[in-house]
Amino acid sequence: MRDALVAAAFQLFLERGYEQTTVDDIVALAGVGRRSFFRYFPSKEDVVFPDHERCLADMTAFLAQGADDDEPVRRVCDAARLVLRMYAENPTFSVQRYRLTRQVPGLRAYELSVVWRYERALAAYLRRRYAARRDGTLRADVIAAAVVAAHNNALRSWLRSDGKGEASAAVDHALAYVRSAFGEAPVPPAGDRPEDVVVVVSRRGAPLWRVVQEIESTLGRP
Numbered sequence: 478m479r480d481a482l483v484a485a486a487f488q489l490f491l492e493r494g495y496e497q498t499t500v501d502d503i504v505a506l507a508g509v510g511r512r513s514f515f516r517y518f519p520s521k522e523d524v525v526f527p528d529h530e531r532c533l534a535d536m537t538a539f540l541a542q543g544a545d546d547d548e549p550v551r552r553v554c555d556a557a558r559l560v561l562r563m564y565a566e567n568p569t570f571s572v573q574r575y576r577l578t579r580q581v582p583g584l585r586a587y588e589l590s591v592v593w594r595y596e597r598a599l600a601a602y603l604r605r606r607y608a609a610r611r612d613g614t615l616r617a618d619v620i621a622a623a624v625v626a627a628h629n630n631a632l633r634s635w636l637r638s639d640g641k642g643e644a645s646a647a648v649d650h651a652l653a654y655v656r657s658a659f660g661e662a663p664v665p666p667a668g669d670r671p672e673d674v675v676v677v678v679s680r681r682g683a684p685l686w687r688v689v690q691e692i693e694s695t696l697g698r699p
Contacts, residue, residue: 568640627651
């Protein structure tokens with residue numbers, strides 16, 4: 478019934494326009510009563526964004542399940558990909574919704590409130606991870622905003638192309654930019670670390686043992 482209500486709503490939005498469509502029109506086309514509509518959607522705006530509550534719950538659970546040794550920026554980037562997956566599941570619907578929100582200011586404002594909730598979920602996770610840092614709150618909020626901005630930039634480019642091409646490639650590229658700016662580079666294994674290079678300036682004619690002694694002193698070896 479939930480899917481039937483969404484389908485009926487969008488059929489009418491495309492035929493009549495969003496403002497001209499009422500809840501009564503939607504339930505009449507879906508063949509259900511008003512009570513059934515409000516059981517699933519608190520308002521007409523909510524029927525335009527039927528999947529965001531589920532996606533936000535999935536994101537919150539994903540972040541909560543992270544391990545303490547997870548790199549925080551990578552974790553929130555992976556969480557953002559859950560939103561992309563939601564859009565990519567039904568490209569036709571996602572493109573229709575994008576066009577609709579561009580036409581109706583009220584829906585655009587509603588969408589921004591949804592985006593803000595995603596950003597707050599990411600920031601809350603990062604605040605916990607950076608709690609020991611003096612700049613932890615600032616860092617968390619900046620990174621969360623950057624992740625959302627990068628994700629949405631790539632996502633909207635895909636939607637403007639009518640959902641053509643591979644959305645994940647563009648989002649991966651955008652999120653890689655965030656990780657390069659804010660991520661913590663892993664420490665390479667000992668075998669992969671570059672060799673030390675030491676330059677020693679010594680007097681001409683100094684004995685070899687003196688040069689070796691200077692090198693060992695520089696490297697901190699006994």
